[in-house]
Amino acid sequence: MTYADTIAAIASASGAAGVGVLRVSGPAVPQIAAELLGRDPDPRHAHFAAFRERDGQLIDRGLLLYFPAPASYTGEHVLELQGHGSPVLLDTLLRRVCAMGARLARPGEFTERAFLNGKLDLAQAEAVADLIAARSQAGARAALQSMEGVFSRKVHDLLAALIALRVHVEAAIDFPEEEIDFLADPAIMRQLHALRAQLDELLSEAQRGVRLNDGLRVAIIGRPNAGKSSLLNALAGSDRAIVTDIAGTTRDVLREQLNLDGIALELADTAGLRETDDPVEREGVRRAHGELARADVALLVTDAPHVGHDLALLADLPASVERIVLVNKIDLDDHPARYEIRTDAIWVWASAKNGLGLDTLRDHLKQLAGSGGGEGAFSARRRHVLALEQVAGHLGHADSVLRTIRAGELAAEELRQAQHALGEITGTYTSDDLLGAIFSSFCIGK
Numbered sequence: 001m002t003y004a005d006t007i008a009a010i011a012s013a014s015g016a017a018g019v020g021v022l023r024v025s026g027p028a029v030p031q032i033a034a035e036l037l038g039r040d041p042d043p044r045h046a047h048f049a050a051f052r053e054r055d056g057q058l059i060d061r062g063l064l065l066y067f068p069a070p071a072s073y074t075g076e077h078v079l080e081l082q083g084h085g086s087p088v089l090l091d092t093l094l095r096r097v098c099a100m101g102a103r104l105a106r107p108g109e110f111t112e113r114a115f116l117n118g119k120l121d122l123a124q125a126e127a128v129a130d131l132i133a134a135r136s137q138a139g140a141r142a143a144l145q146s147m148e149g150v151f152s153r154k155v156h157d158l159l160a161a162l163i164a165l166r167v168h169v170e171a172a173i174d175f176p177e178e179e180i181d182f183l184a185d186p187a188i189m190r191q192l193h194a195l196r197a198q199l200d201e202l203l204s205e206a207q208r209g210v211r212l213n214d215g216l217r218v219a220i221i222g223r224p225n226a227g228k229s230s231l232l233n234a235l236a237g238s239d240r241a242i243v244t245d246i247a248g249t250t251r252d253v254l255r256e257q258l259n260l261d262g263i264a265l266e267l268a269d270t271a272g273l274r275e276t277d278d279p280v281e282r283e284g285v286r287r288a289h290g291e292l293a294r295a296d297v298a299l300l301v302t303d304a305p306h307v308g309h310d311l312a313l314l315a316d317l318p319a320s321v322e323r324i325v326l327v328n329k330i331d332l333d334d335h336p337a338r339y340e341i342r343t344d345a346i347w348v349w350a351s352a353k354n355g356l357g358l359d360t361l362r363d364h365l366k367q368l369a370g371s372g373g374g375e376g377a378f379s380a381r382r383r384h385v386l387a388l389e390q391v392a393g394h395l396g397h398a399d400s401v402l403r404t405i406r407a408g409e410l411a412a413e414e415l416r417q418a419q420h421a422l423g424e425i426t427g428t429y430t431s432d433d434l435l436g437a438i439f440s441s442f443c444i445g446k
């Protein structure tokens with residue numbers, strides 16, 4: 001697909017001392033390039049050029065690179081002009097290019113065109129934005145993997161297996177007299193179970209991908225005076241939260257962004273979760289519950305005398321929230337720093353005051369944040385996880401209708417919907433609204 005119009009934008013302006021890049025894409029690129037250079041440019045060749053106004057006045061000198069369609073980022077003719085990093089010069093050059101037939105690009109429009117021209121699928125295009133916005137080294141590495149198509153390939157593998165299964169089930173429906181025999185074939189159930197296992201694996205990889213991308217969201221909860229603010233300060237290395245001996249000091253939710261050895265963490269210190277008559281504190285408790293609902297990890301801070309009682313705070317959490325119990329203040333009774341992985345939670349004994357045991361806590365947090373994902377770990381977004389969860393729901397229904405009532409039509413419909421949900425990840429099926437929402441969150445020039 002090629003567009004009738006040509007777009008242009010400043011792709012980077014790194015200050016007066018650096019290089020500024022102007023990117024142009026579309027059918028008018030060959031004329032614009034020829035006019036700026038004074039002759040037709042050689043494809044993929046760095047030309048040193050004088051960029052001039054129409055009347056010959058010099059704007060800047062720099063490099064001109066021409067990438068003819070379709071071997072370019074967008075799949076269209078692309079021109080890159082590299083000049084001095086002055087925003088004023090780049091702006092003048094942008095006006096000049098626009099006077100020659102380009103228009104200003106919308107945010108994300110280059111990547112949108114790359115997507116629409118089949119250069120990238122949607123998950124890869126989103127990874128471009130995530131790479132630019134990455135807040136940690138691990139996040140950047142993971143976004144790069146997704147941009148390279150690691151995640152998309154796994155989605156395609158799953159799609160291929162799903163289509164193979166659909167072919168079987170649809171064939172059974174097409175031969176109604178043999179339908180029951182077809183559907184009773186253990187090979188179909190084996191195929192479906194293998195598919196569900198493959199999906200579960202991808203779902204947990206994608207969940208880790210979201211954590212790598214967004215950072216791990218940790219909500220610190222516990223009774224007033226358990227040492228939550230002290231812990232936040234110890235982990236963040238600052239006096240961000242107010243630490244006092246008066247119960248109920250932490251009234252609002254305090255947030256801290258941490259970078260633990262290249263992994264992003266968002267820590268939220270919530271008000272002590274106790275029943276209270278003070279309206280201000282009650283508001284804090286309400287927010288604490290809200291914070292828990294969106295957290296990846298609930299970190300319960302308690303101490304030896306209160307452990308039994310405080311565990312109740314972990315009772316109502318959604319199953320998807322990981323749990324860590326931090327038994328704090330071990331300095332008071334000379335308890336050794338140690339940890340235990342129990343079925344209800346990871347237990348860590350530590351002291352926020354003198355730092356004992358906090359390295360163990362950091363290690364567990366890093367692990368939960370996805371640092372154990374190895375080289376192949378890729379980034380993902382919440383919408384991808386939601387789509388995979390929908391696929392899981394449809395496959396689960398297909399499984400039960402095949403097992404119980406052997407209803408081929410119903411199973412076929414569930415599988416069709418599963419395929420649709422998978423297609424939303426890579427953009428095979430997407431609404432314009434979704435595309436608009438995704439690409440408008442990009443920076444201009446990307």
Ligand code: GDP
Nearest residue numbers: 224225226227228229230243244329351352353
């Ligand atoms: P929060 O209400 O849960 O945020 O608790 P704070 O962080 O404000 O701490 C309450 C009190 O416990 C303060 O006096 C802290 O100095 C003290 N405290 C916190 N952690 C420790 C610890 O590991 N050891 C000891 N001995 N005191 C601590």
